[in-house]
Amino acid sequence: MLATEPTLTFLGGTGEVTGSCYLVEAPGLRFLVDCGMFQGGREAGDKNRRPFPFDPAALDFVLLTHAHIDHSGLLPRLAAEGFSGVIHSTAPTADLAAVMLRDSAFIQEKEAEWSRKSARASAGQRGSRHPPRRHDDLAVEPLYRMADAERAIALFAGTRYEAPFEPRPGVRVVFRDAGHILGSASVEVMLVLPDGTHRIVFSGDLGQPGHPIVRDAVPVPQADTLLVEATYGDRMHRPMDETLDELVEALTSALVERKGNVVIPAFAVGRTQDLLMLLIRLTREGRLPPMEVYVDSPLATSATQITLKHHAELDDEAAHLGRWLASAKGYPRIHFSESVEDSMFINTSATVP
Ligand SMILES: [Zn+2]
Helix, strand or coil: CCCCCCEEEEEECCCCCCCCEEEEEECCEEEEECCCCCCCCCCHHHHHHCCCCCCHHHCCEEECCCCCHHHHCCHHHHHHCCCCCEEEEEHHHHHHHHHHHHHHHHHHHHHHHHHHHHHHHHHHHHCCCCCCCHHHHHHCCCCCCHHHHHHHHCCEEEECCCCCEEEECCEEEEEEECCCCCCCEEEEEEEEECCEEEEEEEEEECCCCCCCCECCCCCCCCCCEEEEECCCCCCCCCCHHHHHHHHHHHHHHHHHHCCCCCCCCCCCCCHHHHHHHHHHHHHHCCCCCCCEEEECCHHHHHHHHHHHHCHHHECHHHHHHHHHHHHHCCCCEEEECCCHHHHHHHCCCCCCC
């Protein structure tokens, strides 16, 4: 054990699966790995607003494992409160985080606007003699604004997988594929301390092997300290083939036998692109009928465009299917809604022509 071993503080993502954030401190060094938003549960709002237990301006840099909001969502608050160092991530994560943080800021501003209106309405009902409750005061201020998101986005520096870099002298960082979503990485940090080196590995969210779009996670060879995160770490996944059989059965029954349409709610970043890839694959294999597929979400559309831009980071099968779809010029025909009219059109269209 080294006398100057780094100190790790867990600021989220423990005892729950959101708000991932680690503070790492060693003599003359202080940085964060992830700065995620707490999501779900009644206390999430309060946790997202509680003061950082460090001075954001005094951080040397931030390392981001991937773009999901539960890992990146408080970066705008960090920037608003004085952090002006570099946020290091892979290049696809930097692109995805930009659209996600803008979307998050938009939601924060809208929610604050709604709370303001309802607080005003209830104050009117209570009469002007009563001062507004403290809760109302808090709720009307957005957690952060679009300008804060832009401030954070401007701090990003995108890096390649497996390309070591030094965010500052004495700190060597490598991003390795984590197989979770586009750009996701496990982060290896080697600290050169006065009496030796210490290697810390942060897994980030790890994907299962055989994921439809991204390459499988790259094993990390060595660590003195290992931190592992996995949202579904306490569950056994059933084989992908069984899931696909069920998807084919459900889609065939709804589209062909009952002549209906199917609405699939899916996370905009990651899951939507996985589903598109699986629909292309199953159509190519002749297991699904020719379909019209509508992606009805601006965020999912942006995330899909970014996925296509970073096609070199996708696994071989995804690249192969992309080429097949481009050359087949047939089904599934994928449409992206760009306007309210596009979204409304979906209500009247048939999935199977
Ligand atoms: Zn994630």
